[in-house]
Amino acid sequence: MIKIVLMLFFTIGLLYGSIEIELSDTHVANAQTMLVRLKADINEPKLQKIYAAYEGIRYPFYHDKFRAGRSFYALIPTSYYTKPKESKLVIVYVEDGQKYYSSYKITICEGNYKTEKLTVAPSRAKISRKNQQRIARERKEAMKIYNTKTKKLYIQAPLSYPLDSKITSAFGNKRLFNGVLKSYHSGTDFRAKKGTPIKAVARGRVVLTKKRFFAGNSVIIDHGQGIYTCYYHLSRFKVKKGDFVKKGSIIGLAGATGRVTGPHLHFSVRVNGVQVDPLQFIDTIDILFER
Numbered sequence: 001m002i003k004i005v006l007m008l009f010f011t012i013g014l015l016y017g018s019i020e021i022e023l024s025d026t027h028v029a030n031a032q033t034m035l036v037r038l039k040a041d042i043n044e045p046k047l048q049k050i051y052a053a054y055e056g057i058r059y060p061f062y063h064d065k066f067r068a069g070r071s072f073y074a075l076i077p078t079s080y081y082t083k084p085k086e087s088k089l090v091i092v093y094v095e096d097g098q099k100y101y102s103s104y105k106i107t108i109c110e111g112n113y114k115t116e117k118l119t120v121a122p123s124r125a126k127i128s129r130k131n132q133q134r135i136a137r138e139r140k141e142a143m144k145i146y147n148t149k150t151k152k153l154y155i156q157a158p159l160s161y162p163l164d165s166k167i168t169s170a171f172g173n174k175r176l177f178n179g180v181l182k183s184y185h186s187g188t189d190f191r192a193k194k195g196t197p198i199k200a201v202a203r204g205r206v207v208l209t210k211k212r213f214f215a216g217n218s219v220i221i222d223h224g225q226g227i228y229t230c231y232y233h234l235s236r237f238k239v240k241k242g243d244f245v246k247k248g249s250i251i252g253l254a255g256a257t258g259r260v261t262g263p264h265l266h267f268s269v270r271v272n273g274v275q276v277d278p279l280q281f282i283d284t285i286d287i288l289f290e291r
């Protein structure tokens with residue numbers, strides 16, 4: 001049988017023995033990402049299969065090339081719409097055809113997101129039927145991208161920010177209408193004058209450059225393994241679909257295209273199909289590069 005050590009980044013607790021599991025945290029807020037790292041003893045027989053199950057979804061583990069030995073990791077997002085509760089993270093592994101389970105208690109708490117109360121219903125009526133169809137098409141196209149998992153991880157170094165500027169609107173602001181959650185701010189807004197160079201936060205492949213209804217000129221970069229970063233409202237593109245970009249490559253210039261009141265950069269991140277807090281994600285994935 002494979003043995004387990006639960007090793008939090010801040011506490012160490014020995015459970016069994018020769019597989020070490022590290023969780024970035026056992027308390028996560030809605031829209032935050034957890035990092036699970038797993039280190040197998042070099043003398044253990046090869047694991048045939050490992051995955052994590054969380055909130056009804058299965059997540060693969062990938063080989064952790066940033067660490068010596070037989071190490072693996074999984075990035076596990078919590079949806080914005082998940083209510084505070086006690087949840088469970090189950091790590092499943094197969095050895096010699098036998099399935100083993102190891103489960104951890106995860107406390108999902110409510111993120112510290114601000115509330116914007118709307119007095120007027122966000123009206124769909126103002127959007128023409130033709131544009132509503134366009135919005136639906138664009139959403140479908142984006143979801144198809146986000147649900148595609150490129151096996152290889154293109155990221156090689158800690159992530160950077162898309163520009164050095166002030167944050168004007170944080171991720172996660174709740175938009176309530178009559179006390180009912182209508183929507184939330186799905187990215188982090190940075191102050192950016194028209195023409196400000198916007199940079200890729202990590203290595204990856206450009207999978208979309210397109211003018212869209214809400215997001216305006218949009219760039220989406222695939223970083224591999226279900227990780228995507230998005231850059232919206234650009235005035236100009238500096239890359240095209242299919243281009244391979246390095247961390248820090250200029251991908252476009254900031255602008256005010258799409259449904260906006262002024263120029264800024266809306267930056268967002270998807271992990272395994274789930275929209276997450278971009279800056280919390282950057283802090284979490286950067287743990288992989290700590291020595």
Ligand SMILES: [Zn+2]
Pocket residue numbers: 169185186187188189265266267
């Ligand atoms: Zn925004």
